Amino acid sequence: MRVLKFGGTSVGSAEMITNVISILQTYAKKDRVICVVSAIGGITDKLIAAGHLAKDKNENYIHNYKAIKDQHLSIIKALIPESNDTITREIKALLTELKNLLDGIYLINELSPKTSDKLTSFGELMSSLIVAEALKFNKIKATRKNSQDLIITNNKFTKADVNYMISHKAINDYFNDSKESITVLPGFISKSEYGEPTTLGRGGSDFTASIVASALKVNQLEIWTDVSGMFTSNPKLVKQAIPIKSLSYQEAMELSHFGAKVLYAPTVQPALDAKIPIVIKNTLDPEAEGTLISDDIALVNSSPVKGLSHISDIALLTLQGSGMVGIPGISKRLFETLANEKINVILITQASSEHSICFGIESADAKRAKNAIHKTFEFEISQHKIDRLIVETDLSIIALVGDNMKNHQGISGRMFSSLGKNNINIRAIAQGASERNISAVIDSNDIKKALNCLHERFFEDHIKRMNVFITGVGNVGERLIDQIRKQETYLHDNLKMTIKIVGLSNSKKMVFNEDGLDLEQWPFKLRDDGENSSLKGFLKKAVELNLRNSVFIDITASDAVANMYGDYLKHNIAVIACNKIACSSDFDLYQNLKRLSLKYNAPFLYETNVGAGLPVIDTLNNLVASGDKITSIQAVLSGSLNFIFNNFNERKNFHDTVKQAQFEGYTEPDPRIDLSGIDVARKTLILARESGIPMEVDDVTNDSFLTENNLKAKSVDDFYKTLKADEPHFQKIFQAAKQKGCRLKYVAEYKKGKSRIGLKEIAKDHPFYNLEGKDNIVMFYTQRYPKQPMIIKGAGAGADVTASGLFADIIRIGNN
Template sequence: MNVLKFGGTSVGSAENIKKVIAILDSYSQKESVICVVSAVGGITDKLLRAGEFAQQKNESYLSEFKAIKEIHLNLLSELIPIQNDAVKEYVESKLTILKSLLDGIYLINELSPKTSDKLVSFGELLSSYIVAETMKSQGLNAVRKNSQDLIVTNSKFTKAEVNFGVTNMNIREYFKNANQKITILPGFISKSDSGEITTLGRGGSDFTAAIIAAALKVNRLEIWTDVSGMYTANPKLVKQAYPIERLSYQEAMELSHFGAKVLYPPSLQPVLVLDIPILIKNTNDPDAHGTVITSDKSNGFSKAAKGISNISNIALLTLQGNGMIGIPGFSKRLFETLAQEKINVIFITQASSEHSICFGIDENDASLAAESINLTFENEISLLKIDPIIVEKDLSIVALVGDNMKNHQGISGRMFSALGKNNINIRAIAQGASEKNISAVIAEKDVKKALNTIHESFFEDQTKQLNVYITGVGNVGERLVEQIQQQKKYLKEQLKINLRVIGLSNSRTMIFDESGLSLKSWKEQLASGEKATLEGFLERNKSFNLRNSIFVDVTANEEVSKVYADYLRESIAVVACNKIACSSTFENYSNLKRLSVKYNAPFLFETNVGAGLPIIDTLNHLIASGDKITSIQAVLSGSLNFVFNNFDDTAKFHDVVKQAQKEGYTEPDPRIDLSGVDVARKILILARESGTKMNLEDIENDSFLTENNLKSDSVDDFYKTLIADEAHFQKLYASAKKNDCQLKYVAEFNGENAKVGLKEIPSDHPFYNLKGKDNIVMFYTQRYPEQPLIIKGAGAGADVTASGLFADIIRIGN
């Protein structure tokens, strides 16, 4: 014989009831089946609400009753559309009795626990009748048996205690003589030994099923719901969560206590005592394996942790004071006070110093708890021995659960490290000596991020999710998005990085998708996106509060660079090809570095110097390994190198600069490149990364431009001055040619000072044969005193710059 229990969602619609019937029919082909059903989803709440309205003399109870009536009659008409007069008449008669009960509550404006039990019993009585009659109409051998005839309790209304001696005898006697293949039982309801209607309290339908299963000593109890078992985490908050194949009773109870709503463990006590396995199944996916719960603690030994759960709306209360140290009895008085007020304590932790006791309760009980505790300790508070109770709200508890965690070292460290890296502040910690549960109190706003972070660390084969927000999707930004789309599969399979682009912005519009934007149609989406603002982009990033978030700046905008600090304070990593921040005041540069460390948010800007070349990364490795930079010589402008590699006595300087701009090697305003300021910023960044305190004005800039060029008011005016001063540029070329040299714009740093300027490079110098838009950097260090460490390659261009940004993103992932 099988015992199956179907919850409210499983009988919440005609479609779902048909699925239930199909499952029962399948089972009954092999052996008899007992089915316990809950009220139709949402009906119990509606009944209670109708009762409360009636008690308050609020005629809204009539609207609630009308909704209850319509739901059941609609179900009936969908399930038994033909020849259902007798069935409909029975249901309407029960609804008439329900209406009379509500009218009575309204007239006397009183709703006692006894009346409340009678009121809510209508939910299960109606649902079980409809299911049974539907099965009969389909020719199935089904009978509804009223659980109130079997389960006998005391008269403790709303949470009656079962008389198991009488109840077990009733159940065995009934089923010994029952011939039907399918028996439908209403869950939750019972009768007292004096014949009054009672209910079994929270988890009552599970309790009914467990009582039946235990009395008949069946092989297992099946709980059918709307999910395929108990999950590694709440699948509504953690999309990567998956069903747990096997759990021990203790693990299931821990997960259920901490928010997993599939089970209410106390209601399953009858089967736990008899070691009857429990199977959690999905009505909507009956072929899914589900979760098996047994007494076997070796279930799934390969994983130390089995699942993560959480309880929201927690208040954390702290009793503290020097007067508590060494004085016995404080804990006893504290918890006696809470018990007297019927306040349930969910979480407790106490420092070994005995200076404080911290505990978590439901937020709704916080005011009453604080008032009662302060009254209990009124004398000690007045004598300044202890402080008035401290109350913190808007908190949640997250718990990592598993029987085998005690056999694995470093579990708690791994959990807290993962949370800390994502700036999730832990307010309190509790871990029992059994190590079945590690709990942490965190801010309610961080719950989703915390669950995803822990789940990623323990349950996702070390795949790390990166959530990227890109501002500035012009030439370089577009190539970056293309590279991400192209490499997405490779990153996931080979590097275990799940890279998602969550937000995109240009100067006009911005778009977001918390689950990841489609990179196939992002241009179309962005064209019709919402108006872009720096504040809006940041706020959306903060509101999503996703783990491992990265802000990518692909602009040359000073205003964008000013918001880096705001991102870092939110533990959001920053990747930038924008040089303005790192070449701004030394105080700002240092502050960004400090914030990066403080909030554990990487601040990477490899593309500030040399586009995709690993210049800054190499420099950082040298410094980190204990080497010291003695000097740096470099050609750091791909655009200037392109210009002087293509300029000679057969070409006009104006035309070469125009070509460089057209091919994307210069900024839209070429004065930024040709003035040498861009190169000065780059050598400044390298000097700072070498450990030297320096500002942009400290760098000597020997400009090769004429005074007319430098004073030009616009880009067009600048180009006119280039034409006018062509003789000046030809003179520079002629001098270099005469000396058998190449013109290169060189940046130099000698360990203390830096300068940039145009130089004639002789043929035996490493810079001489530098072609196209290439950059070259020579690091002279204590370890490389004579032959420098040289890095050389393309230092400009959309593709290489994008690849440099991409490399920084991957570096964060690793």
């Protein structure tokens, strides 16, 4: 004999019921089958809603009733198109009874637990009749038996306790006499010892199936639903979640208790007592393996962590006070109070000092719990021995579950470090001595982020997902996206990392996709589907998505964007800045961004601020971190200026050379930023600050080679006109260097706390002389490198190398 239970989605439509019939037909060829069914999907919620509307004197309850009626009659019509008079008559009789009950609730405006049980029982009563009649219509021998005749309970309405002795006898007596191939039972519903309708709690159809299976000692209990087993986490929140092949009974109970809705928690106990394996199967994919729940040690001990679950809408209540220390009976009085109010305690943690007791309950019970506890401890509160109850809401519990966690060191550490790295604040922790379950209370807004970062840590072969937001998708941005696209396979296979670009913006449009934008089609997505661009709107969306390992990349030269870095860091979103403004503005702002980065565990990287893709800042930071001290720096830090002075000569005028540099992407859109020296000043300032010197940009002496006319130009066009007019000035500088056998290089120097930048004549024996093209060079003189400096040299400008520098910063964060 087999017991199969089908959930609400499995019988939610005529098409789904047809799938159920096919499954039952296959099973019935081999064995007798007991089929337990839930109400049609969504009906129980509609029944409850109709009851509350009627209680509140809201005549809209009639609309709910009509929707329930229409849904059932349309399914009958689709399933049994011919000769459906009998089933239609039976369903209409139940619907009439339902309507009378709702009318009665409306008249007396009262919905007691007893009446609620009678009201909600209609869903299963009707669905079981329909499934049984559909089987008969398909020439399958079947009967329907009312579970209220078999499962007997006390009168604890809405979640009754089963009398197993009486129920087991009734089940055995009936099925010993029954000879039908298939027996359909309504789940969830039962009857008290006094003959009154009761229910087994929401999700109780699973429980019905387990009670029947344990009474008959069948070989296996099968729970059929719309997913292929219990998953490592909620697949609606964690896209990478996968079915769990096997669980112990205790692991299944823990996961279902902490929110895994595939299985109703009390279901496990009867099967456990009778040692009956439970299999979770998918009605839509009957061939899928599903999840096996058993006590087979070889199966269940395969992995230390089996699943990750959560409960939402939790309130955390804390009772504390000096008058609790050393006083026996405080806990007893507290939990007796909650028990008398029928309030379920989900999580408990107590300080070792006995100064406080913290516990989690459903948010809906928080007010009632608070009032009852204040009444119980009224005297102690009045004497200031116990404080008034602290109630925190909008919380959730997240739980890591696995029987074998106790045999593996560091599970708790890995869990909490993963949450900490993503700035997820933990309000309370509970862990039993068995270490089967490690639970933490967190803010409800962080649930999705927490589930994903923990799932990534424990179930995804350590593949770390980086969620990237980019502002400024011009030339450099395009190259960065293309580099990420081309390296996807390498990153996954070699660095165990995947980079998803989830937000893009330019000056006009912005677009988002939580699952990651298509890296080939993104320009069209931005153009066609993007909303109007807004710096604050971009930040707001990034914060609302609240994704793990979030990174914001600024590829602009905007003050407004740079001024928002702190807002990103405060929300645990790492910042990568191509923009130099933030790090070269007021020293206090620079320091504040560093502090925010540490406080909120959000990296702040800006390698491309100096040397584009060259590891200049990273090398400098490593020197300082290792205890070395910078004594002086000499550098050519402008790839654009190096390109210009390498190409400018007596045959090619200065104006055309600058134009070429701009055309090839070596200068900023406004070349005055490069030629005025302000760009090099900012880079020099950043290097000084990274060396530990609290310097401002005005402290950098700038020996400008431009004319007064050049510096006074009010626009880029005017600037270019002055370059033409002042060509003799630039030729004079060039010829003076040439006559000495020197080359012109724009040099930055730092020594003894002072910085200077300017155009220099470089002799042939100097390391800067042969610096070609757009290359940069930096020489660090330190206590460890006093005579022969550490030299970093390479391309210091261009979209590709700048994009590679940004890419390297993403990887640095990912490897952290």
